[in-house]
Amino acid sequence: MGSRNITVIEEFILLGFANHPRLELVLFAVLSLIYLVTLFGNLSILALTCLDSRLHTPMYFFLSNLAFLNICYTSAVVPKMLINFFVVRKSISYHFCMAQVYITLFLGAAECFLLMVMAFDRYAAICHPLHYTTMMNKTVCVSLAISAWVSSFLISVAPSFAMKRSLCNLIIDHLFCEAPILFQLACPGQDLSQNETMMVVGSVFTLLLPFVLILLSYVRIVAAILRISSADGKRKAFSTCSAHVTVVTIYYGSGMFTYMRPQSSSSAEKDKLISLFYSVINPMLNPIIYSLRNKDVKEALLKVLGRTKGSQ
Structure with a gap:
């Protein structure tokens, strides 16, 4: 009976905030603006990193990877969400839903690994400044980035496959399809302990382990900064890490x-608000926190704008 139900599923209904139609109109306007700002901010980072040679450094190479990831993540979620705010039948096809599940798992894991790599970059720059160019040469940077993307891609396969075998319900009380929410669509009487265990184990490798390594990096970084004699030197060293610490705190929190708590403790409304934060707002904040307040990026932007005006 369970397998028969799975074969006939062609679409799901995403409830979203259907009980609050006025809220949906407000969210449509606000999230549309946020999405445009997200695209502009992250595309600006990609363009400036390519166009200005001063930004051809490991820090901005990894930041451009993060910007590309932010564009892909928010584009996989937000456009369909905005459409469903306007239509009466808030549906999503089975295959698009499964694609969202895999993409959010894949890109979520990739962001964790990229943030870990960026922490290592800051560690190398502050704790080993004389050997930094050797430790973080182009080959090393490319290898670290490729490892982050490939590892995330492979880690995301098992949870996605497990969900395809366990779904029966067609109603999703959420804004988009993601793994913890779809576990709630299991057939009646089905034991979800294996799926939850799989999710927790995956979270340990993609969330907890990178987070611990980031913390260890910053223990060494703080110790190195405290050994700097000048107050100005300490301030500059801390400023190079502050953006990364802010993003790590927001994202990992x-x-x-979302992913490391029992599903029995979840609340639909709370889950929706949290998902809005990390799927819509966080990709917008990343370029602002990391770069748009950064002196190098501002100078690169002015240089590009000046070149554009000059060409006209």
């Missing part, structure tokens, strides 16, 4: 809350 929301990620661990």
Whole structure:
């Protein structure tokens, strides 16, 4: 009976905030603006990193990877979400739903690994400044980035496959399809302990382990900064890490809350608000926190704008 139900599923209904139609109109306007800002901010980072040679450094190479990831993540979720705010029948096809599940798992894991790599970059720059160019040469940077993407891609396969075998319900009380929410669509009487265990184990490798390594990196970084004699030197060293610490705190806080708690403790409305934060707002904040307040990026932007005006 369970397998028969799975074969006939062609679409799901995403409830979203259907009980609050006025809220949906407000969210449509606000999230549309946020999405445009997200695209502009992250595309600007990609363009400036390519166009200005001063940004051809490991830090901005990894930041451009993060910007590309932010564009892909938010584009996989937000456009369909905006459409469903307007239509009466808030549906999503089975295959598109499964694609969202895999993409959010894949890109979520990739962001964790990229943030870990960026922490290592800051560690090398502050704790080993004389050997930094050797430790973080082009080959090393490319290898670390490829490892982050490939590892995330492979880690995301098993949870996605497990969900395809366990779904019966057609109603999703959420804004988009993601793994923890779809576990709630299992056939009646089905034991979900294996799926939850798989999710927790995956979270340990993609969330907890990178987070611990980031913390260890920053223990060494703080110790190195405290040994700097000048106050100005300490301030500059801390400023190079502050953006990364902010993003790590925001991203890992929301990620661990979503993926590393028992599903029995979840609340639909709370899950929706948290998902809005890490799927819509966080990709917008990343370029602002990391680069748009950064002196090098501002100078690169002015240089590109000046070149554009000059060509006209």
